[in-house]
Amino acid sequence: MAVRRPRSTAPSTAFGELGVPAALVEALAAVGVTTPFPIQAATLPDALAGRDVLGRGRTGSGKTYAFAVPLLARLAARPASRRPGRPRALILAPTRELATQIEASIAPLAAAVKLRTLTVFGGVAADRQIAGLRSGVDVLVACPGRLLDHIENGHVSLDAVEATVLDEADHMADLGFLPVVRRLLDQTPRRAQRLLFSATLDAGIDVLVRRYLVDPVTHNVDAASAPAAVPHHVLHVTHQERLSVLVDLAAAPGRTLVFARTKRRAKTLTRQLVEAGVPAIELHGNLGQSARSRNLTAFAAGSATTLVATDIAARGIHVDDVALVVHADPPAEYKAYLHRSGRTARAGATGTVVTLMTDDQIDGVRQLARQAGITPTTTRLRPGHPLLAQIAPGPRTLVAPPAAEPAKATGRGRSRASAAPKTTSQRRKTGSQAAGSARGSRHTATPAARQVSSAAAFSAGSRAGTTRRGGRPR
Template identity: 75%
Template sequence: MAARRPHTSSSAVTFAELGVPDALVRALAGRGVTSPFPIQAATLPDALAGRDVLGRGRTGSGKTYAFALPLLARLAASGTPRRPGRPRALVLAPTRELATQIEESIAPLAAALSLRTLTVFGGTAPGPQIKNLRAGVDILVACPGRLADHMEGGHASLDAVEITVLDEADHMADLGFLPVVRRLLDRTPKRGQRLLFSATLDAGVDVLVKRYLNNPVTHSVDSVAAPVEVPHHMLQIDDRDRLAVLVDLASAPGRTLVFARTKRRAKTLTRQLVAAGVPATELHGNLAQNARTRNLQAYATGDVTTLVATDIAARGIHVDDVALVVHADPPAEHKAYLHRSGRTARAGATGTVVTLMTDDQVAAVRSLARQAGIAPTITRLRPGHQLLGQIAPGPRTLVDPPAPAPAGGDRPAGRDRTAGGDRTGGGGRSRRGRGRASAGMPATEARQVSSREPGTGRGGRGRTAAPSSATPRTSGAAAFSAGSRVGTGRGRAR
């Protein structure tokens, strides 16, 4: 049975006191990281001592550094030279976005120790990955499917792996990756250290723990079963008002993350928000990898302020300072609700969660709230209700949709030809819907919301949308980036 250790308060210790080597402490300080989060304070002593560790905690609890620091410390101490196609450490992640963000967190620290990192995942050409594998890497961050392909092609071997990390193990199980994960782990040395991080131990994760971890020490911090400590609002609306309410919330200052049930729905909502004047972009599985990367980067840097996503964004993307999570379509079950909602109030920040529900969805959403362990504020409202200004405070600002490309001109920058059709690129650049009424709510109506119902809602608070003359009629991310910085305070993330 896995041993359990008492948790040390993160406020009482430093990284150095936890045993992190001086070189890494300095590298962390250079990035402004000086105090460990609870999951880090709990797991680092055992992980740095070489123990197998099972860490349980929801996303956003600081797990990346919890496994990255012992991984880097072990490789730096062992001094084993890197060899072609034989990584010294392996981090498995369920999604491309998570793999990319893990590598981005590790790479600066690895560089301080003269260690080389590489990320491999599907959706991109394998050639550059194969070339970099042959050049030799110390730390390989990979999605299971593409790594298995490289191994079958003879381009990678795991027999030199000294430490293996499984991040978001339960999400890998949900996505059906456990068979390939087991095949990969079977190829790593049994004597190697293994760290597994998961929000839950269901969906087959417990099988991995029993089969691959040797007498692990278990630490549980911020379990996904615990209520998300942020305000939760469930707004009962007419379906015809859904877009108007969404535009009101998304046009307030700060980053907004909107969740849709399907890929098609995410694409449609993005077009409608863009046509209404909200700088928005989309993230879902139908986008090619370059479009996914571009759109997420536009959101992370503040070039767009609203990301409309499927549950691909509920786990494994880390964007700081998401002020508002909106379930435009309620999720099917409570775990998805908690994971989606966990995109806000991360790393000690504050945030708010809103669910939009129609009359026929009320019973299911109430049941979902009970299972999630939350007590939401439930309000029936129409567009312009004063509660919207309390949920998402601040002046509402809308920008002109991107102008159509001139006749005979270049193809609009947002058109992603690699994914078979129009895609809303960074900055919400969509060829469809430019300057036209959006489905369910014309752009002109979205701009008029702020002036109706005097004394209540947006009009009563004097929250008028920015006049169209405030934003240059340019296309793509440039227009939205400029518009979001004109008197709104919604510019780039600080």
């Protein structure tokens, strides 16, 4: 068994002092990153020295640059010609969204040292990925399932990998990916450097550490608990008034991320919020990849101010300035609570976490709080309570309903609008036009006006495209 030796490193004030090459220091500065976060300051010296590293830090602590910088520095120090289907570095991530965000974060740094990156994940056509692999890639960011497909079909080999990163390793375990991860790691050279980053170190992760990491240095930088500076509120509401309270919170200025327990519940909540005037879109496993990407872009850009998601967004989704996280449905276990809550107050920003609790959820929410190590402020309230304005300050802005077109009768007694189903392109066009109309007619509402009916402009736009039934994201 490998011996893990914990080590603590005093935070440095500059990346250069930690041994980061000048070209990467400049690339980091160009994207506004000049001061290392604790997880980066702790792990970079060992990772840059070629050591295997086991890093534990809570979500939002800056782990991406902690593994991306030493990986890129290693490859840049030993330039090599790109070979078709033989990447030099591999980053494994549990979800498509996380893989996409990792690649987006490291691509500018890779370009600065003349390295090429590529993402590989399921839910999209494989042709473009196959072409990218054939043209040669330095850093491959992949989800386990699709990568294994490419290996079995002969499109990629891992025998030239010099460094492997496992990001959100505990989430891979939760999703049941560890058998596939082991098959992939077995195909990388034993001498390759391995960096494993996780918010928690459960038994499944320890198996990976013992089997694949050689004499790793362990850095426990952040406890796997909610940040102490983030206010946590539990709002005790009735079933009948829960939606009205949620609308009040979501209509406040800033981005709101709402978590639902199931895909159906996320879809229903999105529709209800849109009908109440909140520009909301959805994110869950039944959406096709193009719709998921489009909705995340809309949320990040601010054209939709509320994202209603399942736990697919609890890990790896980084959107700047999420002011409020609302657990519309309390999660089943405390780790999900921590990761959901970690979508706000990221990288030193501020934010607030709210859990909506009904009478039948009291015991479960109390247990969640104890296990998560938080002491939330619990308040029984109804719509219009002054605390709602304190939690989410600012005027409430809702979207006025677009004017409905009058239905035209047909010879068969049905309206012309319902005479034939719309094609996919027509649905997309309609959703886009409705969204544009809604964005152009926003108004400030009083609490009494919050249940205004609205055509599902944002909801229609979010669902346009192919949907995928069942299955986990690769």
